Amino acid sequence: MSEAKVFDYQFKYRVASRPGGEGLLSCFACGVCTAGCPVSEVEGDFNPRRIIHQILLGEQEELLQSEYIWLCVGCYRCTAHCPQDVEFTNLLKVLRELAVEEGTVSAEWKKVVDEVDRRTQELRRALIKYLWNKGINSLEEFERFYREEIAKLGWVEGEGSNAR
CATH class of the missing domain: 1.10.1060.10 (Alpha-helical ferredoxin)
Structure with a gap:
């Protein structure tokens, strides 16, 4: 029950x-x-x-x-x-x-989440700069790159299945 x-x-x-x-x-x-x-x-x-x-x-x-x-x-x-x-x-x-x-x-957990939010924005900026500089400018090229990179991160759920 x-x-x-x-x-x-x-x-x-x-x-x-x-x-x-x-x-x-x-x-x-x-x-x-x-x-x-x-x-x-x-x-x-x-x-x-x-x-x-x-x-x-x-x-x-x-x-x-x-x-x-x-x-x-x-x-x-x-x-x-x-x-x-x-x-x-x-x-x-x-x-x-x-x-x-x-x-x-804990208050420490909130600080961790705040830091994840901040660093996520840093990662987004870095990814866009990387894609720009590497000339990855089609969705097909990006999806291939994304799936390869996500596969390296074993803790990420879905292994890139959420790529759009």
């Missing part, structure tokens, strides 16, 4: 009262945030609309223990497209802060 979910019906108000959470209660679950999210394109279980729904229901414990609040890349595409100005990216920042404050994760 599975454990019953615990709901904290004040959770949405705590999130909404923090800087970055102000627009939460304006969400009417249209799904535009999920439709435009690059993370949800490669991680099918990452669903901004579902995360907002969980906040509104008060699923604090489940959310703060979830790896999904750490997957957002902070591109703000969801925010740019949201008709209600909910600012989902900032909601995740609030959830991350709460996860540290509640002791679900």
Whole structure:
């Protein structure tokens, strides 16, 4: 028998009262945030609309223990497209802060994720410069290069199957 979910019906108000959470209660679950999210394109279980729904229901414990609040890349595409100005990216920042404050994760973990985000941008810049300088300018050439490089990284899931 599975454990019953615990709901904290004040959770949405705590999130909404923090800087970055102000627009939460304006969400009417249209799904535009999920439709435009690059993370949800490669991680099918990452669903901004579902995360907002969980906040509104008060699923604090489940959310703060979830790896999904750490997957957002902070591109703000969801925010740019949201008709209600909910600012989902900032909601995740609030959830991350709460996860540290509640002791679900360490402050050091948050620093690691912040550093991953920073270095990911460095890698993107370096990759574009490399492709430019090597004259790799067709999708076919890039996909071949990408698959070869991903194959060298054994810890990367999918072994390049997500290349587009």
